Amino acid sequence: MTKVYPNASSFSGSRTISERPPKVLAAPESEAILTVWKKSLLFNCNGFTVFGSKGDLVFRVDNYMDGNKGEILLMDATGNPLLTIRRKKMSLGDSWLVYKGESTSTNPLLCVRKSMNILNNKCLAYVIPGDNTSNRSNNVVYEIEGSYSQRSCSVYDDRRRLAAEIKKKEAVNGGVAYGNDIFRLVVQPGHIRTDFAMALVILLDQMFGSSRR
Numbered sequence: 001m002t003k004v005y006p007n008a009s010s011f012s013g014s015r016t017i018s019e020r021p022p023k024v025l026a027a028p029e030s031e032a033i034l035t036v037w038k039k040s041l042l043f044n045c046n047g048f049t050v051f052g053s054k055g056d057l058v059f060r061v062d063n064y065m066d067g068n069k070g071e072i073l074l075m076d077a078t079g080n081p082l083l084t085i086r087r088k089k090m091s092l093g094d095s096w097l098v099y100k101g102e103s104t105s106t107n108p109l110l111c112v113r114k115s116m117n118i119l120n121n122k123c124l125a126y127v128i129p130g131d132n133t134s135n136r137s138n139n140v141v142y143e144i145e146g147s148y149s150q151r152s153c154s155v156y157d158d159r160r161r162l163a164a165e166i167k168k169k170e171a172v173n174g175g176v177a178y179g180n181d182i183f184r185l186v187v188q189p190g191h192i193r194t195d196f197a198m199a200l201v202i203l204l205d206q207m208f209g210s211s212r213r
Contacts, residue, residue, distance in 0.1 A: 014053060031188050034058060035169060036201060038181040050185070059198050072202055073102065074195060082195045083109075085202060086132075094207050097131060098199050103120060107131065110141075112200065114207045124148065125207060127200070142192065144200060148208040151183040155192065163191035166201065 033053050040047030040062045050051035050059035057077040081102035088095040099106060108131050115123040127142035142163060146153035147181035155164040167184045171177045187197045 031186055032194055034185040034198075036183050036185050036198075038205070048198075048202065057193070061202065071104075072206075074199055074202065083199050085199055096203050096206070098196075110196065110199075112203050124147075124153065124204065125200075131166050137151075142200070145206065148204040149180070151180055153204065155197065157191050161188075161191050162191065164197040164200070166204070 020211055029173040035051045037049045040059065041057075042062050043048050045062050047061040047063065048059065049057070049061075051115060052058045059082075060075045060077065060079070061072060062075070063071075063073055072085040073081055074083040074085065079126055084099040084102055085150045086097050086099065086104055088097050088111070093116050096112045097104075098110040098112065099108050105186055107124070111127075111128050111131050113128070114125050114127055117123060122145045124144045124146065126140045126144065128139045129141055141158050143156050144153055145156070146166070148166070151166055151168045153166040154162060165184075165186045168180075169178045169182050169184050185197060185201055187194050
């Protein structure tokens, strides 16, 4: 089976916490192809580990929904906090807020809501800016369609341009097939930030995956 862990240099202790995030966050023109592993690199800890196309560690989630904490921290390879994802309290339906860094005292960047529209069963969830509670139709910046359980999802922006895709990771040269815990995230950085796309993966797993409660 193809190895899914990062290059040794990616996870060595030689990096300091002050280093900048990997270049994949700088929104290059070409698409970013990431491999997502639904497993933490820390012993006895749930989470996600995400690698770039060269096998370098890009993102980590090591504190994945411990009990009913309802808060998830997305970090870069060296442990710098990128986004905090928190379940929205006192809201109808399944709604989550995404904050910059580790603080939740500032205004959220995004609000992600599970779609409850029975007339549009293709839509899994939609994204609006901040904590905007006004009419959805005028404020959606991303809409997610497909099937997360089949690892086949598409993220469209407000102009219906493909921004990101979740795809099954195919076995190479007839090797052992990958399960649902290892899959690809293909991002069009000109249409969505790579860390935002990963945040949407985490939230789809909360809404429709094995982490749903």
